[in-house]
Amino acid sequence: MRGPVAPPQVPLSASRAEVFTDLVQDSVERLERRLPQLADVEFLVLEVPRTQSADGVPDPDFGGSVPLGGIIPAREGKPARVVVYRRPVEIRTKSRDERAALVHEVVVEQVAELLGLSPESVDPRYGED
Template structure:
């Protein structure tokens, strides 16, 4: 009978990948991958529409804060708060509700593109197809 390190079925006893930089994980977290996707979509759209958008602040939050008297059965995927004066417009994308609706990365990319494009289209007062040609209404 051979003895193995996993003799009580607890799984691996250390990281699967040793980090190149000590103290910093080698593999990125789901949150970091989500933030990178949002950043790539926002960067493209912001470069294309910067003159008309003006100052817009983009953010990612885990979940929306829903009031106790919320009557809708659906959870918001994003929030758009229009700026006034020196206050910038703020577009917030909610990570957990979006991830919950997506099974694979391609679904996540499509959902993020849809959510961000629709909010920017609302802000500009144009159709989503004009904001980004990749937009497909489902």
């Protein structure tokens, strides 16, 4: 018998990227209850950060380390964006629970930077893990 192991609506069939995106969305929903201004912010998941510009010149912002997330300020009618990089987060975690905790930490840190707040004021439980 050939075919899918499980129907598409069963979580078993979700790709790693879809599961990761769900973790980011769960984190965002937790924060939106406390910070309604996040409704105007886009949250993106990208595989990896861009390490060089379009012309092939290395990006000096990395300083040798790979970021787990970043922000893109609002401009020219585009909303501010918070980006979480999937592969660097996955590499640093072993289980789904660890991944969920790290994703939330990254989202909190990036939202704090975007809003000019401390991570603890974005999420009072930040750093307790």
